[in-house]
Amino acid sequence: MLTSVCCVAIESNGLLFKLQPSYLTESANMTELAKKRPEFRNINALTDLPSYRLPAAGIVSILHRISGFLMFLLMPFIIWMFDNSITSEISFAKLSAAFNIGIGFIPGWFIKLVALALIWAYLHHFIAGLRHLYMDVCHAVTKEFGKSSAIVTLVLSIGLTAVLGAKMFGLY
Amino acid sequence: MSSVNYGSKRIVTGAGYGFRDWLAQRVTATLMALFTVILLAQVIFTSGPMEYEAWAGIFASQWMKVLTFSVILSLLYHVWVGMRDIWMDYVKPLAVRLVLHVFTLVWLTGCAGWSIQALWRL
Numbered sequence: 001m002l003t004s005v006c007c008v009a010i011e012s013n014g015l016l017f018k019l020q021p022s023y024l025t026e027s028a029n030m031t032e033l034a035k036k037r038p039e040f041r042n043i044n045a046l047t048d049l050p051s052y053r054l055p056a057a058g059i060v061s062i063l064h065r066i067s068g069f070l071m072f073l074l075m076p077f078i079i080w081m082f083d084n085s086i087t088s089e090i091s092f093a094k095l096s097a098a099f100n101i102g103i104g105f106i107p108g109w110f111i112k113l114v115a116l117a118l119i120w121a122y123l124h125h126f127i128a129g130l131r132h133l134y135m136d137v138c139h140a141v142t143k144e145f146g147k148s149s150a151i152v153t154l155v156l157s158i159g160l161t162a163v164l165g166a167k168m169f170g171l172y
Numbered sequence: 173m174s175s176v177n178y179g180s181k182r183i184v185t186g187a188g189y190g191f192r193d194w195l196a197q198r199v200t201a202t203l204m205a206l207f208t209v210i211l212l213a214q215v216i217f218t219s220g221p222m223e224y225e226a227w228a229g230i231f232a233s234q235w236m237k238v239l240t241f242s243v244i245l246s247l248l249y250h251v252w253v254g255m256r257d258i259w260m261d262y263v264k265p266l267a268v269r270l271v272l273h274v275f276t277l278v279w280l281t282g283c284a285g286w287s288i289q290a291l292w293r294l
Contacts, residue, residue: 065254065258068251068254068255068258069255069258071251072251072254072255072276072279075251075279075280075283076283076286079283079286079287079290082287082290083286083287083290085224085227085228086227086228086231086290086291086294087290087293087294088224089224092223092224092227092228093224126205126208129201129205130205132198132201133198133201133202133205136198
């Protein structure tokens with residue numbers, strides 16, 4: 001019980017790979033290696049991160065964080081939409097017009113694009129969150145399940161976003 | 173055992189540190205997921221096109237207002253825990269982190285106030 005709690009708590013912190021042992025990058029002969037103790041350094045976001053091959057679960061994890069941050073930043077826009085949609089018939093029409101024609105100097109397609117980004121963020125955060133909850137409840141912490149459920153999360157969130165985006169931009 | 177048990181001298185025994193936030197994150201997430209399903213069901217089972225009357229009608233009933241209200245408060249706490257994690261992971265200078273924590277709190281409480289006002293005006 002305690003073990004699984006620990007695992008999930010660590011993964012929910014987002015990026016799993018924060019440290020890189022320097023003995024992986026240095027070529028030293030055996031005697032020198034035996035004497036040397038592993039030295040841990042902080043990774044550099046620009047020089048080290050691009051060379052890391054993140055597994056599917058890692059991609060889901062960092063996207064969980066990015067999508068959450070995006071929704072945090074766009075929260076006033078979400079509430080502005082909610083406010084206008086329920087306040088009155090006039091404000092509802094204003095909101096519809098903002099999506100179809102635009103509002104002020106902002107064109108309608110841009111509003112739709114931001115809304116689509118929010119749709120993706122919500123879908124990803126929702127599905128990845130359900131994955132977390134399922135893992136917590138069922139103690140499903142095997143490597144295989146981590147990978148397969150991560151792929152399902154990515155396919156579902158991106159697929160549903162594409163379907164809803166096509167609908168919003170009037171492709172069908 | 174040292175007589176000082178705070179700050180850098182604090183003896184961490186390993187029980188319950190961060191557990192409350194971890195649990196709150198999951199409880200609030202479950203409530204918000206249920207709300208999503210309930211809202212989606214009401215939208216899907218609305219007959220005819222989704223115009224103002226039907227949409228605002230969903231939030232007009234008292235039980236839906238109370239549920240939405242608790243979801244707003246859940247969201248407030250959920251986002252606070254998540255954003256605090258982000259700042260703690262990536263922002264090391266204490267002064268900058270403090271400023272960002274304060275900004276997050278003001279941002280979130282302001283957003284919660286605005287959405288509750290919009291909800292209860294209906």
